[in-house]
Amino acid sequence: MSRTARLLLFAAGASVLAATFVAGTFGMPEFGGSEHLYRDLAVPAAVAHHTANVVSAVNFDQRAIDTFGEETILIASTLGAVTLLRPSREETVRRPPDLGHTLESTRLVGYLLLPLMLMLGADVVLHGGITPGGGFQGGVILATGLHILYVTGSYPTLDRLRPTGPFRAAEALGGAAFGIVGAAGLVGTGAFLDNFLPFGSFGQILSTGTVQVLNIVVGVEVVGSIVVLLGAFFEQEISVRKRSEASR
């Protein structure tokens, strides 16, 4: 299809979509209004399970099975990306030369920031049920925090301190543990992913039942996934070369 034909087809579809969207917009409840039916159901349900962070309650308690599906998407697409990025037969992995040098002060900042980032990430994961944050957000902070070693140091430093093997295992274990917690609910109360643990007292770290457990499990899995994903892209860019180029 030529570019013009494609643009015309898009213009036709887009104008119909735009017209219906705008017409629908004027029939929507007013922006910022006080009528929220789902909220009125979700908030009491979260409070009944002593979960202070209602978003976590929705994700890991009320809609936990959807989050299980989301976990599976995360694992599947990480697997897909890593499979696509693995070195092919015409390629070889070589140790990248330790090119470039880093200022001592930059390196110092990296070493100071690394523990802080890891602590912040762990804090966000562990308090997922009671303060803003959770397994997904904290997992991303932890995984990107590790990569401060690349920004302030070099790729070999990162490679030494972040072997991908354990992270691959972490990803798989996180995914499996979510299913195990779900199955434990099935055994305990007869419903998959049911919140079967004691709810504790509102606002304490040991409250919310399975929400905190699932947050930690998801945190582990997200750290694994992101480290493995970024690792695959890094390897592709930095250490994978065509055999013909590598021999030169």
Add this chain to the structure above:
Amino acid sequence: MSVLPYLVAGYLILIGSYGIIRSHHLVHAVVCLSITQSGTYVLLLTVGYQHSATAPVFGSTTRPSTDVVDPVVQAMTLTDIVVSATVTALLLALTVQINKRHGTVDPDELIALRG
């Protein structure tokens, strides 16, 4: 202007799709897809917003009786972002492979190669 946020969401979805249609580079197309997806975040958060309500996280200063914005759409936005990020990674990995196999990442040239 109580409909403006809805229109912003619609605009993002359309402009992102327009970008994909006339893209000359697969990475550009992937970024445009992310913009389209941002439109869905804006739409979801718009649906759940309430004036002078606070975040749906309770504590010593926010009692459970206070007005909060809709946590359900926020949770859906979180799901949306996670899926969007992983799909972006998968598409970028595909782009790397396509570049290696065909030596080009222009969608038009890729069609020409096959035909």
